[in-house]
Amino acid sequence: MNRRLSSSLPHGQKTGKNSFLTPNDDSLRIRQSIEESLYTVRFNAHDMHAVMRAVKTGRKAAPSRKKRRMIRADLVFTLSFMIMIALPLTLYVIRSKENLTTIVLNNNPVTVSPQPASQLSSNTTHAGQGVEPTAQPEHEQLTSASPDLAHSEAVRIARECFETQCDTTIFTFEEYTVTTTYNDQRDQYAVSLESIYDNGCSFTVILSGETGSVIQYSSPKLATVPTRINNDSPEIGAWFDQHGKLLITWPQDVQAEFSRRYQGATIRAAKGGELTAEAAIATVRVPIESNAPGVFSAYYCALYSERASGSARAAYQVYCYAQEITDILPDEEPLVVTLDAQTGAILSYSGNLPESDLDLAAVFHMR
Amino acid sequence: MPSYTQEEREQALIRLMQTYGDSVKRLCCMYLRELGAAEDAAQDTFIKAFSHIDALLAGDVRNEKAWIMRIAINTCKDLLRSSWLRRFDRRRSIDELPLSALPDHEDNLALMQAVCALPPNLKELVLLHYYQDFNLRTCAHILGISSATASRRLQQAQQKLRHELERS
Numbered sequence: 001m002n003r004r005l006s007s008s009l010p011h012g013q014k015t016g017k018n019s020f021l022t023p024n025d026d027s028l029r030i031r032q033s034i035e036e037s038l039y040t041v042r043f044n045a046h047d048m049h050a051v052m053r054a055v056k057t058g059r060k061a062a063p064s065r066k067k068r069r070m071i072r073a074d075l076v077f078t079l080s081f082m083i084m085i086a087l088p089l090t091l092y093v094i095r096s097k098e099n100l101t102t103i104v105l106n107n108n109p110v111t112v113s114p115q116p117a118s119q120l121s122s123n124t125t126h127a128g129q130g131v132e133p134t135a136q137p138e139h140e141q142l143t144s145a146s147p148d149l150a151h152s153e154a155v156r157i158a159r160e161c162f163e164t165q166c167d168t169t170i171f172t173f174e175e176y177t178v179t180t181t182y183n184d185q186r187d188q189y190a191v192s193l194e195s196i197y198d199n200g201c202s203f204t205v206i207l208s209g210e211t212g213s214v215i216q217y218s219s220p221k222l223a224t225v226p227t228r229i230n231n232d233s234p235e236i237g238a239w240f241d242q243h244g245k246l247l248i249t250w251p252q253d254v255q256a257e258f259s260r261r262y263q264g265a266t267i268r269a270a271k272g273g274e275l276t277a278e279a280a281i282a283t284v285r286v287p288i289e290s291n292a293p294g295v296f297s298a299y300y301c302a303l304y305s306e307r308a309s310g311s312a313r314a315a316y317q318v319y320c321y322a323q324e325i326t327d328i329l330p331d332e333e334p335l336v337v338t339l340d341a342q343t344g345a346i347l348s349y350s351g352n353l354p355e356s357d358l359d360l361a362a363v364f365h366m367r
Numbered sequence: 368m369p370s371y372t373q374e375e376r377e378q379a380l381i382r383l384m385q386t387y388g389d390s391v392k393r394l395c396c397m398y399l400r401e402l403g404a405a406e407d408a409a410q411d412t413f414i415k416a417f418s419h420i421d422a423l424l425a426g427d428v429r430n431e432k433a434w435i436m437r438i439a440i441n442t443c444k445d446l447l448r449s450s451w452l453r454r455f456d457r458r459r460s461i462d463e464l465p466l467s468a469l470p471d472h473e474d475n476l477a478l479m480q481a482v483c484a485l486p487p488n489l490k491e492l493v494l495l496h497y498y499q500d501f502n503l504r505t506c507a508h509i510l511g512i513s514s515a516t517a518s519r520r521l522q523q524a525q526q527k528l529r530h531e532l533e534r535s
Contacts, residue, residue, distance in 0.1 A: 030482060033476070034494075037479055043389050047388065047410055048388070052381075328381070
């Protein structure tokens with residue numbers, strides 16, 4: 001991403017694998033601020049159902065309004081505009097540029113963009129397995145300015161920073177690829193961590209090459225919040241090939257592991273003191289089957305973590321279908337019941353019982 | 368063009384939704400600054416995409432992500448032009464947006480506000496280029512403008528963002 005961004009950064013700032021990336025980069029900051037704000041906004045099962053229902057019933061998307069055509073200016077107006085405004089303006093601009101060129105030619109040219117910083121870089125796939133730093137060919141002058149701090153020490157400090165700041169219950173340090181870059185002009189190290197799951201999770205630590213003190217680090221949230229998921233990758237494809245195309249039909253531990261790696265752990269496994277998946281399903285199934293037997297025969301659930309809702313409570317969502325689902329979502333919308341993972345209390349539900357006027361609120365003893 | 372079964376089309380749509388659903392919804396959320404409208408726009412995007420899914424299955428779409436984002440942007444534009452959203456007060460502060468996790472740092476919050484406050488033609492470019500990671504040429508293609516215009520607009524957006532950030 002950063003390589004692409006570099007082309008348009010102002011003031012000649014450059015970013016890239018081998019350049020010195022600081023969290024101050026505009027591009028990184030824009031991405032961070034959006035990701036931090038919107039990571040809980042997801043295209044969820046409800047959205048997918050709405051789309052599938054629309055597709056199956058042949059509903060069209062809201063019609064787009066046709067653009068109103070601008071009234072075409074007549075020829076006389078266009079010509080007068082050209083003669084009176086556009087032509088003098090163009091001449092003025094050309095004249096100004098000539099003046100500017102002269103100034104630059106007569107004086108020393110001003111360097112608009114700084115030269116790229118000299119760097120040392122090393123890559124490690126896992127912590128502690130560092131490859132000896134290799135000088136980039138274009139930065140051979142570095143030999144005269146080696147840092148006081150060793151690369152391995154920089155990685156160790158970055159690891160400490162990561163483990164202090166980031167949620168290590170999601171990813172451990174070993175689940176990142178570590179890239180270390182040294183900038184001899186600033187005497188700073190940038191240690192970048194990128195998730196090995198190709199999900200966009202990253203964490204960057206800038207530290208002093210002299211003292212080893214941490215100068216800055218990127219948002220800890222982005223170390224565990226995936227920004228992309230490549231469903232076409234063989235690795236992710238293997239998950240769907242093995243377990244089916246619909247995540248809610250997967251076993252709980254598989255859902256949790258997939259979500260941890262690729263969805264920011266928005267789904268997790270039950271902890272001690274929380275309902276098991278079977279108990280959660282039973283909490284929903286028992287009252288439904290006693291009040292409306294035979295309506296639903298297939299129940300699936302997922303335990304949405306605190307991270308999914310941004311609140312302090314985890315909740316199960318139990319999906320009730322008339323028949324077992326395999327690879328394709330059925331036409332009818334499921335009854336979705338949300339219940340507290342700890343107490344099993346029904347928090348809400350959506351959908352209704354088909355061909356039944358049963359009051360679900362009464363079924364679930366809700367007010 | 369070969370004909371495809373309904374099941375093949377639906378499978379392709381499900382894959383599209385699983386792959387780009389989150390990105391599309393977030394883009395719509397930033398563009399429209401209203402979650403309800405963003406939900407509608409994201410769903411409409413995939414409904415529209417389904418009507419052209421044969422082209423996708425036939426391999427006529429070169430850049431799938433650019434294709435879906437183009438549909439999303441156009442859907443958002445249509446929605447913005449619609450009478451309902453024009454009546455909707457969109458000059459709300461970011462705190463009122465239905466975002467459950469606002470940025471930690473004040474700087475990032477200010478930046479987020481600045482991006483939200485950009486005019487639509489600049490904002491769409493910023494979102495595509497910085498957030499969706501498209502290069503300028505692809506952005507220009509998605510928006511139906513020339514690369515030069517895209518470049519100029521990006522500079523304008525950068526200037527505006529800088530100005531807003533300095534002011535805040």
